[in-house]
Amino acid sequence: MLDDLLARFGKRDRLALARLLTLVARGEHLDAIRLALAAADSAASRPAPPVVALTGNAGVGKSTLVGKLAEYLRGQGQSVAVLACDPQSPLTGGALLGDRVRMPSRPDDLGLYIRSLAAVSGNQAVAEHVELMIRLLAGFGFDVILLETVGAGQGDTAVRELADVVVLLVQPETGDELQWEKAGLLEVADVVVVHKADLAGAERMESQVRELLTLPGCREITVLRVSSTKQQGLAELWAAILACPRHDARVGDARALLRRAQQVLAERFADRVQRVGPVVDRWKRHELDEAQAADELLQLLIR
Amino acid sequence: MVKCVENQIPLRIVLAKVGLDGHDRGVKVVSRALRDAGFHVIYPGLWQSPEAVVRTVADEDADWLGISLLSGTHMTLVPRIVEMLRAAGLDHVGVLVGGIIPETDVPKLLELGVARVFGPGTPMAEIIDFLRAHGSRTHA
Known part of the structure; x- marks a missing residue:
C-alpha cells in the first residue's frame, strides 16, 4: 500500500x-x-522552498494573515502549501480545526494546498512530525510553505528549527512592554508584524516593539504594520521575509545538505542494524550517555 | 475526566455548511460534541460551494463528510456533492446529512449513498456511536 502511495505521490497525485x-501525522511509516x-x-x-512560520497569540490574526499571504503569493504565480495547526484536547484527543474558515476558498486552484493539523498540547505549538510534512510538501513541488502555529504565546520556540523565517504577530493594545521582555518569542522572530494595523494604537505598538529591539543584545529585526482587512503591507511583508538572513541561499543550502546527510546516515545505519542495535541497547541501559553513543555510532560508520 | 481515546487514531471529519444556508448553530453544536468525543473536526465555515467542500475533503484526507442543511436545498446540493466526491476518487469518504430533511426525502438521500441522515433532536451520542461503529473506510 505504501509503495503504491509513494509511486502516486511521485506522479504528483x-x-x-x-x-x-x-x-506522517499519525507517526506511521516515518x-x-x-x-x-x-x-x-x-x-x-530542486532548491528547498522557503518555509515561513507565523506565530503569535490566539486571536492575533494568524489564519487571516496566512490566508492573505497565500492569496498574495498565488497572485505572484507561486504555488503555496499551508500547514495550519490548532490545539488538540489533552483530555479527549479531540480537536476543532477551524483555520480554513479564515483562509481563501479556491477549489479550482491546484496551486494552493491547505492542511489542518491538530497539535498535542505541550508539543511546542506545532503538530508532531511537521518537519516531515514540510518535506513532503516540498517534494510535491510547492514553491512556498506557510506554517501556522496554534495560538500560543510565550516560549513556544520549536518553530525556529522548522522554519527558515519566523514571523511573530502582535496586535495593538496587548500588554505593556514587560510582556515582550517575558516572551521567548521575540528572540526567535525574524520579522515582527503589528497586525490589525487599521486599528487604533498600531503605531504606538510598533514604536514599543522597535524601542524594545534597540535594547542592547537585540538582533536586528524588521518590524512592520500589516492590515489584512485593508490589504495593506502584504507586499512589504513578503519582501521583508525574503530579505531575512535566514533565507540566505547558503543557509538554505547548508540546511538542505544537513537534511540529506541525515537521510544518508539513516540509510547506512539501517544497513548496519546488527551492529547499531547493541549500541542502542547499551544506551537504553544507561551504560552509555548520548555523547558516548554518538562516538560509537561514528566509529561504526567510519569502519 | 477520563481519557477515553487513548491509543485510538482520531477520525477526521469535515463538517460543512453549503450554499446560502446561514444557520450554523446545529453544526457548531455537533462540532463541539464530536471534538469532545475525540474526533478531529475540520470546519471550513459558512457558504461553501460544493466544489469547495470536495476540495476540503480531498486535501484534508477526511474519513467522513457531514453536511448540514436547513435551507431545503438538500435534494439539489447533496446529489451534486456525492457525484463530485465520486468523480474526485473519494468514494471511500462516508457522507452524513444533518438538519431539516423531510422524512420523504431521507430514503432518496440514502439511495444516493448517504450513510445516515440525522434530524433535529438527535442525541449527540447517537451520532458519536454511529461514527465509532463505522470507523474509517479510508484506513481500514
Missing part, C-alpha cells in the same frame, strides 16, 4: 499527498517515507 500527510523522499530529493536536486 494530490490524494496520495493527502494520505501520506495523514500517515522511516520509509523519509527514505523515499531522500531518494526523490537527490534525483531532483
Whole structure:
C-alpha cells in the first residue's frame, strides 16, 4: 500500500499527498517515507522552498494573515502549501480545526494546498512530525510553505528549527512592554508584524516593539504594520521575509545538505542494524550517555 | 475526566455548511460534541460551494463528510456533492446529512449513498456511536 502511495505521490497525485500527510501525522511509516523522499530529493536536486512560520497569540490574526499571504503569493504565480495547526484536547484527543474558515476558498486552484493539523498540547505549538510534512510538501513541488502555529504565546520556540523565517504577530493594545521582555518569542522572530494595523494604537505598538529591539543584545529585526482587512503591507511583508538572513541561499543550502546527510546516515545505519542495535541497547541501559553513543555510532560508520 | 481515546487514531471529519444556508448553530453544536468525543473536526465555515467542500475533503484526507442543511436545498446540493466526491476518487469518504430533511426525502438521500441522515433532536451520542461503529473506510 505504501509503495503504491509513494509511486502516486511521485506522479504528483494530490490524494496520495493527502494520505501520506495523514500517515506522517499519525507517526506511521516515518522511516520509509523519509527514505523515499531522500531518494526523490537527490534525483531532483530542486532548491528547498522557503518555509515561513507565523506565530503569535490566539486571536492575533494568524489564519487571516496566512490566508492573505497565500492569496498574495498565488497572485505572484507561486504555488503555496499551508500547514495550519490548532490545539488538540489533552483530555479527549479531540480537536476543532477551524483555520480554513479564515483562509481563501479556491477549489479550482491546484496551486494552493491547505492542511489542518491538530497539535498535542505541550508539543511546542506545532503538530508532531511537521518537519516531515514540510518535506513532503516540498517534494510535491510547492514553491512556498506557510506554517501556522496554534495560538500560543510565550516560549513556544520549536518553530525556529522548522522554519527558515519566523514571523511573530502582535496586535495593538496587548500588554505593556514587560510582556515582550517575558516572551521567548521575540528572540526567535525574524520579522515582527503589528497586525490589525487599521486599528487604533498600531503605531504606538510598533514604536514599543522597535524601542524594545534597540535594547542592547537585540538582533536586528524588521518590524512592520500589516492590515489584512485593508490589504495593506502584504507586499512589504513578503519582501521583508525574503530579505531575512535566514533565507540566505547558503543557509538554505547548508540546511538542505544537513537534511540529506541525515537521510544518508539513516540509510547506512539501517544497513548496519546488527551492529547499531547493541549500541542502542547499551544506551537504553544507561551504560552509555548520548555523547558516548554518538562516538560509537561514528566509529561504526567510519569502519 | 477520563481519557477515553487513548491509543485510538482520531477520525477526521469535515463538517460543512453549503450554499446560502446561514444557520450554523446545529453544526457548531455537533462540532463541539464530536471534538469532545475525540474526533478531529475540520470546519471550513459558512457558504461553501460544493466544489469547495470536495476540495476540503480531498486535501484534508477526511474519513467522513457531514453536511448540514436547513435551507431545503438538500435534494439539489447533496446529489451534486456525492457525484463530485465520486468523480474526485473519494468514494471511500462516508457522507452524513444533518438538519431539516423531510422524512420523504431521507430514503432518496440514502439511495444516493448517504450513510445516515440525522434530524433535529438527535442525541449527540447517537451520532458519536454511529461514527465509532463505522470507523474509517479510508484506513481500514
